[in-house]
Amino acid sequence: MDIQNCTPEQWYKNENNWLEVLENESIWNQIPLLNVNELHNLKDSRLVRFRGMIQDMHGPEFYLEKFEVRNEDTQGITVKFGKYVDICDYRPNETVIMEGENIRSERQTYVAISIPAINSWVKKIEEERFKILSTPTPSTSSECIQLKRSLEEMEVDHTEPQPAEQSNVANKKQRTELSKPETESVVSQEHLLNFPIPDPSGRVCHLKVYRNAELLKLNSVCEFVGFLSVNPSLVCQNMDEGADEVEFQVHNPPPSLIPKLHCVHFKHLPHNNPLVNERGMVPERMQYIKKELLILLTQLLFGDELTAEYMIYHLISEVYLRKDFMAIGKFSLNVSNIPKIENLDYVQELYKFLTLLLTKSHYIAMSLENMNELTFIPKKDYTSNRLTSSVLQLSSNTHLVLDETKLSTGKLNETGINGVKALANAIKNQKTMYDFTYYQLEFDCDIPFLILSEGKSMLPSDVHIVLEPDEMHLNTFNEILEAARHFLKPDLLNEMRLYITQAKLTQYEITDGIQELVQNEFVNMRQKGNVSGDDLHNLLVLARLVCISQGKNTLNPECWKQACSLEEARKERIKKTVKQ
Structure with missing residues (x-):
């Protein structure tokens, strides 16, 4: 069974067998990875993979899973399939038989984004493994026509929930002319992408999920396999009368920017470290790598081995249990007494090394300007009918480094005050508040916080340690940085990366x-x-x-x-x- 060239119709007719084929990990990994490949190198209506985080949940869509059409010339009746597609080969001389033996179904819709704050070494390994070098021949089908019907015309029972956006179903009355020009966008590209942390190489997918949708939670990280939907005619779909233009464009973005993915299967990812394999790392090797990591961090922390020990424990920490409203396992670390070094931003230099070790991390300079401008609380935008992301909408085990040495005198505005409260709540309770205007909801998170400060942090922490810099290390820190870079040979660095993830697992x-x-x-x-x-x-x-x-x-x-x-x-x- 050639899964690379499987069509949505072939999958629909033989779904159980195809799912068995997907259980083979080597076949799963042969499916092109959307994250590292250009859309023009991928075929429409072919299977692709996407690794991402659930960023938003839209309402359900109703569609015709199976329907009959009549050829007006021959009067012949043909069965068509609407599952796993936005567009069918529905011909101009064919009419949907609405009173026929049609199957109406529902699919859930989500927005998935590239895993936020993923570090460059992870992206590089993924590109090396899954980048497509050859360009496939693009599909030239010009007779495909978009199928869309309003819910009222589908005669849906009034007891069913109303969807947030209308589905694409068979309806000859609303055939779209492929020559119709694309309407001018009133929404910026940045607004459409909606990343919590800017990512020039990031991707967004609108997911259509047909089974096990209840297993998908906000901010969960999964790898999805599904049929790619990037047909250019999708940009020509009609906006329903009375619909808001901003909402319509947010929910129906250009497929060249945000493709749709009709999901056939997905699996949760406990981590995103591409170096982890089934063999893992034996305890003896882990103990050796810990000693090497301790040497590195001790040098980067001015010869302070005690602080280096606590830094290692912070790097491998995670919330492993929630009980009685407590997040057990969190280990936020405040390192105080950070010295100032002339002509050198110490925290930035330390963070550069942390990005080499961690799969996901983000640095925030807690300057007055940043705190008054950054948005930390995700908020529901009722105009666009979507969740506007924020800095704290992150997947589990994303390390945040807060640089309090950038604090300056001044007054926090309302945004800054709310930001400090949001950070304190996330550190203390591992929960992020989401603002729905009329009410607020708390969602669990698992964000290890590292706070670097001159005095004890104004934010709470699980552990506060006072750094004791060695005078010699202070005077020769530039040389120490250079020596640390030479110390991190590629093989040793990869083992340190593997060690951190292995410890968590x-x-x-x-x-x-x-x-x-x-x-x-x-x-x-x-x-x-x-x-x-x-x-x-x-x-x-x-x-x-x-x-x-x-x-x-x-x-x-x-x-x-x-x-x-x-x-x-x-x-x-x-x-x-x-x-x-």
């Missing part, structure tokens, strides 16, 4: 025996000094990170004691700073 547990040890230790701590339940929670989170950083999936006494020692040293620094 480690299945972790605590045995009954260790639980008893932890309880006894905590009782001893309470007897010696002022230790709270929050301290125990933080220790358990840190102990887990210490454990998985070494490639171990079960907590042992050594990892627990190491976590206790780290916390003791960290708190001692804070006390010393307060006394000074």
Whole structure:
């Protein structure tokens, strides 16, 4: 079965068999990846893949899955199929038999965007693997006509929910002339793309989902396989009488800019690291790579090994459980006492190295201008009938680096105040507020925050550590940066990238025996000094990170004691700073 040349009609007639073919991972990976290929190199109505994040959810569409047409010349009756297509080969001399044995169905519609804040090394690997070098012959079919009907003409039961946009179904009364010029756009390209973080190489797809749509959640990351819909005649579709022009253009953008994808199957992606393979990394190798990573970060943090340890734990942290409204596993880190170096932006230099290690990250300079202009809260735009994205609409495990060293004196406006509140809420509760004008909704997120500041941050954090720079490292930091670049040989760098993702994927547990040890230790701590339940929670989170950083999936006494020692040293620094 040649899946590369499968048509929507062939898929519809033999769907179960085609789905079995897709279970073969090598065949799945042979399907062209839309993210790294130009649209003109991909054929209309052929299967493509798209990796993306669900950015918005539109209403359902109603369409004719199967319908009969009559040839007016011969009076012959033919069965046509409307599933997985926007446009059918519906001829000018054919008429839909509305009283025929037609099947009416519903499909869900979504907007998916390229994974936000994805770093360049990930894109480069994907391009090397999936970029198409040859240009296929474009389709020259000129007799395809768009099929669209209003819901009223479909005689839909009034108890069914009303869709946000109308579907493309058979209707000879609304045939579109292919020669009709495209209407002038009143909406900018930037507005149509609607990225939370600007991405020159980013892609947007309007998805039509026919099965398992309930599994798709806002901001979830998936890889979709579906039939590409980029027929030029899509730009000529008629706007319904009384419809808003802005909304119509947002929901029906030019296919050359935003194609449609009729999804036949999708799978959730637990990560987007292209280096991860089935073999993974053995614990002994993970321990070696951790030591190498510790050497690198210690040098970048002015010789401060304790802060470098906490940085590693921050990089491999994620929310692994939600219980009683708590996001367990979050490990936002505030590194204070960041020094100023003449003729060098230290935070920017550190961030450059983090982008080499992480699959997804974004840097925000918390200057007064940025805070007063950036939008952190996604908002429903009722004019366009869509969700306007914002900086905090990100997929899980997207690292945000907040640079508080850029703070300056001045007054925050309403946007700035709301931005600080949104950041604080996301850090503290791992939830992002969405503004629907008449009400607000909170959505779970999993964004590891790294806050770099001169004094203790004005934002909350799970862990605050005071950086202790070594004088020699301060004086020779330019040379250290150059040495760090030479240290990161390609093979070692790839192993560090794999290490961070592998640690996150480690299945972790605590045995009954260790639980008893932890309880006894905590009782001893309470007897010696002022230790709270929050301290125990933080220790358990840190102990887990210490454990998985070494490639171990079960907590042992050594990892627990190491976590206790780290916390003791960290708190001692804070006390010393307060006394000074």
